[in-house]
Amino acid sequence: MNENEFRTRYAASQSHVEASPELKQRAVCNALQEGAAQYAGSQAPAKGAVSAKRPTRRRPRPVSRTAGHSVGAASLARRWAPAAAACLVAGALAVAGIPALTSSLSxxxxxxxxxxxxxxxxxxxxYASDGSAxxxxxxxxxxxxxxxxxxxxRGGDDYKVSGFFSGCLFHVEGEGIVRVQAHLTGGALYRVTFEDGPTDPDDPRMGELASWKPTARGTGEHYGGYDFVGSAMRDGESKLSLAKLMGATIDVSADDDPGIADGTTSFGLWTNEGEVPENAANNPESPVIDLFDGQTLTVTVTFEDGSISTQAIELHVANFETEMVDGTPRLTPRLAADDAEAGTSAKSLYGTVVEAGNGPFPFPLDDANNRADEVLPADTLERAEETRPVSMFSNGEPHAATLANTVMYDAGEIAAIQLRPPYEQGDDERQLAVGPVSIxxxxxxxxxxxxxxxxxVANGWLGNLAYFSKCTQERYGYAFNDDGTLTDQGFCYLExxxxxxxxxxxxxxLNSRDMGSxxxxxxxGRLLAIDTSYFTLDMAVSGDAExxxxxxxxxxxxxxxxxxVSVLHxxxxxxxxxxxxFFLTGFEQSGALVAFSVGEQL
Structure with missing residues (x-):
């Protein structure tokens, strides 16, 4: 018997059970009395949210409430009459022997x-994973x-460090929201805010954005404090999507983040738990999403009048139908059939509200926002090989460049290069004269x-020196100090x-990247180019050149x-x-390479 059959038979077996009128009346009275008592208790002074702009690990500070406010009986009844009705049904069923959450079983x-x-x-x-709506x-x-x-x-160690930003976003909608608290039983929550991006090419933020990726996390003056930076369309306008991991428990006030009041701030689900297969990155049925199955998301809202409400939402995994939007698969809220064709569905989460009522946040706040002031470690680059084989091309076919098939010039000589650069059209070969060379x-x-x-740095990396230096350190073993010295004295500049x-x-x-290494x-006797800096670091040109x-x-x-011409490595x-x-210059693709012996100069 499968799960659906079980649900059907169980519901049928209990259909004859009916609560007595006396039981129903007693349940209603108890529910209303309990709700009124809880509501009165919620009027105690509430602690304020931990700062969302600069979250700390300090305990929440008090937040002022509207002086002299009182909630009348009509307001109480309006807010809690549905709760009382639900208590009536649930309580009656529970006493009669039917679980209170029978609706979940069906x-x-x-x-x-x-x-x-x-x-x-x-x-x-x-909320849509791209923040659009x-x-x-x-x-x-x-x-x-x-x-x-x-x-x-990526899986493995990178997953343990950087985790998985699911894109499962939500926000809170309501009138008069002044504070949002939330807790996730497994994993953590991240906050997503949106802002206008730079449009001026000279804006220093532009370089940070253009080079942002997980390897750049933590670098940059403007976006270095975020764990993930992306883009989103909101109301037809392009926005930056800025994600910051907050922790398993969050506490945010509208004073620090007005977006919680108007719904423009979203929160998402993150995890780095469990063991992740190496193919997790490209699998629409990724087992990572399964880690949220059975977890509970609790959300508590404090309103302007001082009242507090809480909902508990159980998370479950299911396959949802997808549809193509602008050539990209997008999830729909429709559950997919068990026999859905491959490529027409994807695994995601749905949540069922299992508790809803008044009352304070049921979790301690000691560790609220405990990850807000730290940035996740950036992804790292693999160390590069110090050299790479040089190839020459003849009739479009590559072959190894060797001492035997490459003319080695003295540094004081002039070499003629016959070339057809990749950007040239036609069959006419051009000629260049290069040399002498000094180091x-x-x-x-x-x-x-x-x-x-x-x-x-200024053009290839759009001025993002911090990121450039980080990548150089990881890939080659050195970085740059502000005064131009290198962090490792085992390296030197050669111009x-x-x-x-x-x-x-x-x-x-000509391009400086072709002009020498x-x-x-x-x-x-195989020629090896030394690969210990990103392309040509710097270049200067004078004379009859523009x-x-x-x-x-x-x-x-x-x-x-x-x-x-001067080039720096x-x-x-x-x-x-x-x-x-030796110093190698020319175009590998056209077979036009010449080498100058320069070792004696050093």
């Missing part, structure tokens, strides 16, 4: 959202949560620039300065013109000390 929620709202004066509404209730008056089906995260080794940038002025002549009748466009040959105003990493040399000292060090 497949419908214990308390519908409308009934919970009538009892408590507020509703818990699911509140969602319709689920089947049977449940809270049907959306999920971010596009959210990607400067230093502990600080020879140009006198600071790292935030490097063209790669190559050389002359480039364009003998052609047309101008030639340092390298060594291995024991087999730098691209939009991207100063690119420049154009006039017909017949000569330019002086960072190398480990032990590789810079190698007498076999």
């Amino acid at each position: 497949g419908s929620p214990a308390i519908t959202l409308d009934e919970a709202a009538a009892r408590c004066g507020f509703s818990v509404r699911a 509140p969602l319709a209730p689920g089947e049977g008056g449940t809270v049907a949560f959306d999920r971010d089906l596009g959210y990607r995260f 400067t080794r230093a502990a600080t940038p020879p140009s006198g620039k600071t790292p935030d002025e490097f063209v790669e 190559a300065t050389f002359t480039v002549t364009n003998p052609n009748e047309e101008s030639i466009e 340092f390298g060594l040959a291995n024991e087999e 730098t691209d105003l939009d991207d100063p990493r690119c420049f154009t040399i006039a017909p017949g013109g000569t330019a002086r 960072v190398l480990p000292n032990r590789l810079a000390d190698d007498e076999g060090l």
Whole structure:
């Protein structure tokens, strides 16, 4: 016998049971008396919410209430008459031998959202995972949560550190809300707020946003305090979606976050519990969502008149139908059939209200917002190999560049390069003359620039030096101090300065990333480029060349013109000390590469 058959037979077996009139009357009286007593108790001075702007671990501070306010009998009856009626039915059934939550056993929620709202004066509404709009209730008056089906995260250790931001969002709707408290029995809650993003390309926030990803978490002056940064459409306008992990218990006041009063602030479900398979990131039936199954979300609201209401919502996992919106699958609040075709449904959560009434928040607040002042550790990058093989292309086919098939020039010589850069059209080859080459080794940038002025930082990373330095530390083993010195004295700056002549009748466009890297040959004579800095860190061009105003990493040399070019890299000292060090310039894809022996200069 399956679960549905059990529910049907159980309900049928109890259908003849009926409470006596005396039992019903006694249940109503008891419910009304208990409700009035609880309501009177709720009028005791309420503690205020922990600051939501700068949450701390301090105990909540008192919040003032409207002086002289009293709630009349009509207000009491209006708020608690539905609760009394529910107590009548539930109490009568319980005494008669039927569980109080028989409605749950028959497949419908214990308390519908409308009934919970009538009892408590507020509703818990699911919100779209992208923050665009509140969602319709689920089947049977449940809270049907959306999920971010596009959210990607890694398993293993990264999951334990960064966790899973489910996209299962909710907000609280009601009149006169001044405080929201909530608790999740498993996992934690995060807060999502929305704000206008920068539109000026010169706005320093733009660089932080453009480079934000989980590896950038905790860096940046403007968004470094958030655990997840994304975008959302709200009322047809593009907004920033800013998520901050708060803790298993949250306590937020409208004074600190007005969004809890007007519903513009949402909260979501987060977890890093359990063991997660490595394929969790790309699985629409991800077992991670199962970790919320059976958990309870408790939400308490304090109103302007000092009254307090609480709802408890049990979370359950189910498959929901999906529909395509702008080419992207989106969850609907409709439950999917058991035999739904693959790709037409996805696993998410729904919540049933199992308790709704007046009364204070039933959990301690000592640890409320205990994660609000800390940022989750950022994802880390794997350490890069110090060298990579150099390939040359002939007739579109790659082959290894070796000492045998590559001409090695002395640093004082001039090398001719026949090239057809990838951006050129037609069959005519161009020619460049490169050299001589001189090398400067230093502990600080020879140009006198600071790292935030490097063209790669300013343009490739949009000025986000903190993130750039973090990635450099993880990938290569060093970072940048503000004065340009390197955090590890085992590394040094190498700047190559050389002359480039364009003998052609047309101008030639070049990119600093193609203009040079340092390298060594291995024991087999294979050329290896040294990969210990992000591309060309910095570049300077003078002479008959014009730098691209939009991207100063690119420049154009006039017909017949000569330019002086300097490019900057960072190398480990032990590789810079190698007498076999060479400087490689040209275009790998076109097979136009030349190498200059520069080890003797160092």
